[in-house]
Amino acid sequence: MTRHLHLNAFLMSTGHHEASWRLPESNPVANTDVAHYQNLARIAERGKFDSIFFADSPVLFGDVGRRPAGSLEPTVLLTAIAAATSKIGLIATASTTYNDPFNLARRFASVDHVSGGRAGWNVVTTAGPDAALNFNLADQPAHAERYDRAAEFLEVAFKLWDSWEDDATLADKEAGVWGDNAKVHPIDHVGRHFQVRGPLNLPRSPQGYPLIVQAGSSEDGKGLAARYSEAVFTAQQTLEDAQAFYKDLKARTAALGRDPNGVKILPGIVPVIGGTVEEALRLERELDELIKPEYARDQLARTLRLKPEDLPLDQQLPADLPDEDEIEGAKSRYTLIVTLARREKLTVRELIGRLGGGRGHRTFSGTPEQVADAIQEWFDADAADGFNIMPAVLPSGLEVFTDQVVPILQRRGLFRTEYTGSTLRDHYGLARPVRSGGSLEAPESLQAATA
């Protein structure tokens, strides 16, 4: 069997580079402009991407001076995009810490219905104390507690999505019987975090479940991914790290009795593309020069739990930083940043430059051919099943990738030239989950789905 590469377009207002909004070409209020996002999705669909994706957190972060702040709620945004596209998958982030399973399961099932089976859910636990303050809490629940809730949240969601059998709707006009009560089941879930009777107030959706995506790379995050997810977003700076992550996660998946092929691993890459290497580097430099380091230093200080004054711009990071174990927020991103700075002996200013392009994701500047090579290298070396493409500037970066890199990947036989299915699961080569009948646990039902 030839492996096929998967491509997800990670979309974010004017682009992933924090200064992208300052370019003359950028629409600085793109973050609330639905037409901007519909246009981006159409470009990605023209490029036969598997999916588009939106990150999210239910809180306004820090400084609104820095870059376009605030964003449309992702399930609303996906729905608006569904109406403007017909094939591409649609993945939204939603937090298990700050939602109710009944409402959220219903919303994703609704998006799946409305889009004809194109919905995906990036399941996150939401790091950082700030979001908690919007939800009646004085601080975020501890990291382990958040992941415990996430697992139970998913179990409840699976049960709700399975609460209607696929053939529960009879629509028998003659007999006057619309649905079959024997095929719609309460779930009667009673757990540590949730008591939910069900059933869902919505017939089973085209995909059964939305595609389950996971994006935390801590130990607990990898555990959740291995057990429940079908695609994993991850930030990896080097081939070796990416290979180790890939191998580890596939092994964890297999150890739980699941087909490791049922979990697609998608590291992020921020491509900055030019006709020549020089042009690409010039574009990168132009962008970096537009960064205002004070903004970025404030955020770095928050991540490292320091004060901005503790981070002189032209020195390396302080020697004594907390251990990942002590971090209750985004553990894996913390470690990645510290490791990157130490390995490359970066000053704070240099580190900020590296993070400004992709917040810890791999950045790569070069010609279309070189970008295709960079992608193929990791793909061939079992470091990735595909990539999270994170254009530095939008829409132009996505257009260039679609028109110049995708054709190369297609010529090399790595990437589809046409969609062969109509659902998001079809694109990723993942089966529709078989209904568990309300008795099987979620892992087995996913196992059946991905076998």
Place this chain on the structure above:
Amino acid sequence: MTRHLHLNAFLMSTGHHEASWRLPESNPVANTDVAHYQNLARIAERGKFDSIFFADSPVLFGDVGRRPAGSLEPTVLLTAIAAATSKIGLIATASTTYNDPFNLARRFASVDHVSGGRAGWNVVTTAGPDAALNFNLADQPAHAERYDRAAEFLEVAFKLWDSWEDDATLADKEAGVWGDNAKVHPIDHVGRHFQVRGPLNLPRSPQGYPLIVQAGSSEDGKGLAARYSEAVFTAQQTLEDAQAFYKDLKARTAALGRDPNGVKILPGIVPVIGGTVEEALRLERELDELIKPEYARDQLARTLRLKPEDLPLDQQLPADLPDEDEIEGAKSRYTLIVTLARREKLTVRELIGRLGGGRGHRTFSGTPEQVADAIQEWFDADAADGFNIMPAVLPSGLEVFTDQVVPILQRRGLFRTEYTGSTLRDHYGLARPVRSGGSLEAPESLQAATA
């Protein structure tokens, strides 16, 4: 000043008549078919309706045999419809009992952004014990407690919608300053039900707030409506009852220092329209004959807190029924049903026929001219500012109303022939709320809005 009539199209799968799905013309799975709803909205927009509206409850009710069961989550549905229309207002129901203010305020603000200022929220407290069981509760909170939470929920939502000043976005590319931190405010809400720091993670939306609609007619419900709402849906069977309700609610609004004109009162009407009276009555009879009384009796028994066996089909309601005070669910609907049955000395079978058409709303069968007369009579007699049009069968009932009743209302100078504004508030003649600066309480800010 000439008063102008407002029309809202209350949409529900194959129509409001419970047997509508059994007609040959009906698509029995319309309840999950987004194209069906987009089509309905386009028809209503052709008829220059102020808005369309969806009811909702986060629970699957009773018997799925009876009629199309389960529905798309309304904010998702509105968003899909926004993409297919350009002028008509879009009102979704959401529960203050089973949502978080931060998430819900953001979702409505998102729909408002995505639709260009066409979002409305029907604020309900969700009656009945069943929904509670989907949200970690053993029973619903008491009626008064639900309304207390609803009021605070609205206060939080108003503060969040006001947390960004209208001109907080600078987008100053040259200076590298995107937003003005001095114009984005935490709300620091601390109340009996909620602690929410804010600000919202979304700039202020085109309408400022979505249109606030209220639909409960109990004492507490009317109190909430008078204080916060801008439109009120209500079920009224007789002109006298409707006039009394209208007068009462306008007086309550004025007593709170608000302009009574800032609250539009919209009773429901289920029109069954025929070319002749006979044809209309035949259609009504055809529909009623398709009702299976067992289904309806089960639900009536639940509403009255009796067993189905306590309701022999050919007898009147039992003499000793609980008082409205004892009802913790939908108080006003309970009273309406009991009053209707007693006043008209209806048998259970007859009562079911009356409720099957509109669940307690006024039904009216006649020619287009007679329907227009019925509407004008109530409008002229200060019983209504407009109507909640609840077609018995969809799409046909909405088409006939749009093509045959609307032109009569237009000829009489009662109803618009073109949209004169672009937002939902424009259609209802309500001003955009002035930002309260986070210090004024919501009622005053609404007062400013509707003055």
